Amino acid sequence: MAEVTALYRYPVKGLSAEPLPALTLARASGLAFDREYALALGTTAFDPQNPEPLDKGYFLMLRSNEVLAALSTRFDPETGQLTITRGGEPLLTEDLTHPEGREAVERFFEAYVGPAAKGRPRLVQARDHKFTDGSVISPAFMRAVSLINLASVRALEERTGETIHPLRFRANIYVDGLEPWAEMDWIDREVTIGSPRLRGLARTPRCAAVDVNPETAERDTHLPKALKRHFGHVDLGIYLEVLADGAVAVGDRMAVAA
Template identity: 65%
Template sequence: MTKVISLYRYPIKGLSPEPLTKMAVSHAQGLPFDRAFALALGTTRFDPEVPEPLDKGCFLMLRKNEKLAALGTRLDPETGTLTIRYRDEIVLEAATTSAAGREAIEDFMAGYLGEATEGRPRLISAEGHKFTDVSVVSPVMMKAISVINLASVRALEEATGIFVHPLRFRANIYLDGVPAWAEFDWLGREVEIGGIRFRGARRTRRCAATNVNPETAARDANLPKAILQHFGHTDLGIYLEVLNDGVCSVGDAVTVAA
């Protein structure tokens, strides 16, 4: 049986995953609090009153800023307080809901990453906007949910001979119980997980962000190159379009329409 193994959201683009036991999503908004914030480079122009999707290169991100993986972060959805840990010690607690709090977060990131921020970084957000990698594709894809088949990760491990931490792929839903790469056959088909109906939307092309080890913050692999070498493409995982409002949970069965 194919079932959900783990669920995650990523409140701030490029920063820590937050594990969930249940995931409530909606057709209109996707997954609440997922990529709701981003840290824009000093050179990035973004108007929260008229938000436009921007390429991920406009933000601090693991593809270029692997030091972000050394930070343990948690954003409290109730209070808006961001807690940042470095080497298991709290180095900052600041409110994303106040100008002073956002300034403190920006100051910390500027000091931590130095010239890589290309000027003063800004913590940005906008009502109804998500900073997903595929936000530039369409409004529907901005709210899509990302999925990883753990069997595909194991196939990559077997081909390369190295351990591949699944969180390198920063997905919302991790599932198991289906053959490696079978998820690619779900495109255009309806997928039901718990009380949510999805439609397979597109394969996920992997970038250099996956080269960063989420446990050590070291850039210790070239996974896009390895996927291409062994499997003839650079994709791992898919995006699902949300068709209705509902809730799924760890352990839920996954069914795919014929």
């Protein structure tokens, strides 16, 4: 039987994953503090009072800014503090609930990313809005959580002969104990993981962001091309819509409706 092996959230789009022992999911809002913030490029217009979903190309992201992977970040929802380190060395700790803290974060990334930031990036947030890649598709996709079947990652490793770090795929839920690619058949089927009920929305297509090594920040693979060459598609993982509130914990079992 399949089992949850790891859980993550990504408070700031494009920045590092935060491992958690459990995730609380809500039908109305998805996963709290997941892609809650984003760093809009200096040329991006985004109105927090009237947020409109934008393609990820309007923000700092791994597909274009692999230097982000060299940073480790931690966000504390209770204090609003974002901490940034590199190689264990503290670089910045700022309170995102205050304008001065947000400005300090923006100036840090303006200097760190350089011309690719297209000016000073803006740390953006909006009520009831998430900066997920699926946000441009529908509200359901905006609030969806993502899942990776580790057996599918191993199947790709076998075909490419490369070791592939699962965090390249930046999912919320990682499971093991399934057949490779079993998740591809979950579209419109109900999935239970821990207490919440979910529904398969769509397979997750992969872009060049997954070619960035999360440990070295180097672009050292061509995984979308490898997926297409070996399996006839560029998908790995699945988006899940939350149907009922509940919590998922590491070690929880999962079941898929027939």
